[in-house]
Amino acid sequence: MSDIPLEYVHREPEAESESAVFVLHGRGADEQDLLPVAEQLPGDHHVISFRAPDHLQGGYTWYQLDLSGGGLENSQPHSAEFRRSLDIVAESVDAAVATFNLDPDRLGLLGFSQGAITSFSSVLEAPDRFAWVVGLHGYLAEDHADAEPEGIKGKPIFVGAGTSDQIIPAARSEDAAERLHDIGADVRFETFNTGHGIGQGELEAVVEFVEEHA
Numbered sequence: 001m002s003d004i005p006l007e008y009v010h011r012e013p014e015a016e017s018e019s020a021v022f023v024l025h026g027r028g029a030d031e032q033d034l035l036p037v038a039e040q041l042p043g044d045h046h047v048i049s050f051r052a053p054d055h056l057q058g059g060y061t062w063y064q065l066d067l068s069g070g071g072l073e074n075s076q077p078h079s080a081e082f083r084r085s086l087d088i089v090a091e092s093v094d095a096a097v098a099t100f101n102l103d104p105d106r107l108g109l110l111g112f113s114q115g116a117i118t119s120f121s122s123v124l125e126a127p128d129r130f131a132w133v134v135g136l137h138g139y140l141a142e143d144h145a146d147a148e149p150e151g152i153k154g155k156p157i158f159v160g161a162g163t164s165d166q167i168i169p170a171a172r173s174e175d176a177a178e179r180l181h182d183i184g185a186d187v188r189f190e191t192f193n194t195g196h197g198i199g200q201g202e203l204e205a206v207v208e209f210v211e212e213h214a
Contacts, residue, residue: 004099006092007031007051013044018103019214022093022130023049024115026137028059037198038110042211045108048096052114053088054081062114073169077117077141086121093129108214110134110206112198113168117141120157120176127151132213134206136160137196139172140179153184156213160202162194 009031013019021041025033031051038047052060063081065072097104109130111119116138123133124147137160157180161173170191177189188209192202 004092004095005088006053008092008096009035009047009049010100011035011039011047011049013046015044017044017046018101019043019106019108020046020048020096020100020102021108021110021210021214022096023047024062024089024109024111024118025049025052025060026113026115027061028056029112030059033059034110034112034115037112037203037206040203040207041108041110041214042207043214045214046100046102048100050089050092053085062118072167073172077114077143079143082118082121082141082143085118086125089118089122090126090129104129106131106214108132108134108210110136111138112136113138113196120144120180123155123157124149124152127155130155132156132158132210134158134160134209135173135176136198136202136206137162137165137168137173138176139168140176145179148183152180155185156209157185157187158206158209159187159189160198160205161189161191162196162199162202163191164193164195167196 116135159177161170
């Protein structure tokens with residue numbers, strides 16, 4: 001029986017490796033959703049894709065949305081549920097490191113939408129936990145907007161956005177990128193001619209980023 005709190009899918013690397021990529025899917029998806037992206041990343045990595053804790057229609061969600069600020073495009077995470085998910089992601093990463101004998105200095109984090117929002121806050125809470133972070137079509141939650149943690153300086157973070165994304169507008173992702181840059185992270189921000197999804201150009205940019213930093 002696994003000691004990892006979250007349900008997950010694990011893909012072993014072709015060659016022996018202590019490097020890993022942790023994957024956080026978007027709202028309404030599941031742990032299978034981003035595997036085609038993660039499996040195209042360069043290098044020999046364990047791919048560990050977590051399932052969010054709560055059911056949502058045919059998939060899962062990391063938290064419910066606070067829509068008090070307006071529509072979906074202005075949403076924020078429900079604070080208590082967001083706190084719970086941040087904690088369980090951290091616990092699951094640490095448990096996976098022990099379970100699969102991973103090198104804690106060679107861990108990457110890849111998130112999309114809610115998974116990206118969770119990824120940005122996760123690295124702000126514990127910058128030393130991840131060597132690099134990719135957050136696609138997400139924003140920086142208000143709960144962490146003022147965070148200035150030690151250890152964030154020079155942290156490689158890729159922020160991707162879609163120019164036609166009406167769920168999480170590119171401006172929100174750009175704001176996250178600017179804030180992360182302002183507190184010292186090594187941020188690469190790019191927009192792509194897509195909606196709320198990952199196109200080929202975005203995938204190629206992520207692959208290039210990981211090749212440089214993993």
